[in-house]
Amino acid sequence: MIKQTFLDIAEPSYEQAGAVIIPVPYDVMASYGTGARFGPDAIIRASSQIETYDEELGRDLEDLPIFTREPIGPIKSSPEAMMDAVEAAVREVDEARKIPVVLGGDHSLSIGPTRYFAKKIPGVGILHLDAHTDLRHEWEGSRFSHACGMRHAYDLGAQLVQVGLRSMPKEVVEECRERRTVFHAPRVPVPEIVAALPGSIYVSIDIDVLDPSLIPATGTPEPGGIGWYDLLALLRAVARERSVVGFDLMELSPIPGMVHPEFTAARLVTKFLGYLFAQERGR
Ligand SMILES: [Mn+2]
Structure with a gap:
């Protein structure tokens, strides 16, 4: 099988890479629409078709130092084993001083990277872009559900900044103060959001943060949400003004015959990588 690489560009060696794409085709815990396990492959395939010139940055991204590693799993023994495997992969990439980019898969997979960084960097910030809080203690009997994706890092002391929320349980609103x-959709006040973040941040993006007219292909769509240019403006600002230790993009669940969602997701990852590598990073 020919190896698929993100953007289909000439890939650096693993040693030379500055970022590593970690595909995780896994969705056993999705509550309504399953199919997020097909997300990573669809995003990587769509990425091979998009232009690498970025008009906003005024440069070609074909030399981005990104390496695409083999997909992880899915590990069938238990959701916990799956989260451990993702955490181990993220640790390996981070310890090699590269930026891990996890492509899901359902949002439970964010437990791995967020838990890792919450333990490594006390008080790390998590910029969480999502329609949902993902802060339940457990869901359908499991602590490793997509509904608990942010709970583990939060309980470990991470500082959570949530943008795009528009569906939440009362217990979470009352308990997690x-x-x-929180910046509820549709507000994306970029300077205020950046000011709420500490110096080092991990960014977790649930594709359902975007309006479902942009992304109908997701397991738990919610009306409303934020728009494309607001999202880009926020990511560009955090790339410039904060130290981004890693990011993930979750919950793209491709709809056969409808390709704009995976192109949007692929472009989103490309844009963020461009912001991180092709412009001066502040600290
Ligand atoms: Mn969500």
Whole structure:
């Protein structure tokens, strides 16, 4: 089988890479629409078709130092084993001083990277872009559900900044008041959001943060949401003004015959990588 690489560009060696794409085709815990396990492959395939010139940055991204590693799993023994495997892969990439980019898969997979960084960097910020809070203690009997994706890092002391929320359980609203700042959709006040973030941040993007007219291909769509250019403006600002230790993009669940969602997801990852590598990073 020919190896698929993100953007289909000439790939650096693993040693030379500055970022590593970690595809994780896994969705056993999705509550309504399954199919996010097909997300990573669809995003990587769509990425091979998009132009690498970025008009906003005024440069070609064909020399981005990104390496695409083999997909992880899915590990069938238990959701916990799956999260451990993702965490181990993220640790390996981070310890090699590269930026891990996890492509899901359902949002439970964010447990691995967010838990890892919450333990490594006390008080790390998590910029969480999502329609949902993902802060339940457990869901359908499991602590490793997509509904608990942010809970583990939050309980480990991470500072959560959530943007795009528009569906939430009352318990979470009442219980999670400390170390948590919320910007409900459709507001994306970029300077305020950046100001709420500490110096080092991990960015977790649930594709359902975008309006479902842009992304109907997701397991738990919610009306409303934020728009494309607001999302880009926020990502560009955090790339410039904060130290981004890694990011993920979750919950793209491709609809056969409808390709704009995977092109949007592929472009989103490309844009963020461009912001991180092709412009001066502040600290
Ligand atoms: Mn969501």
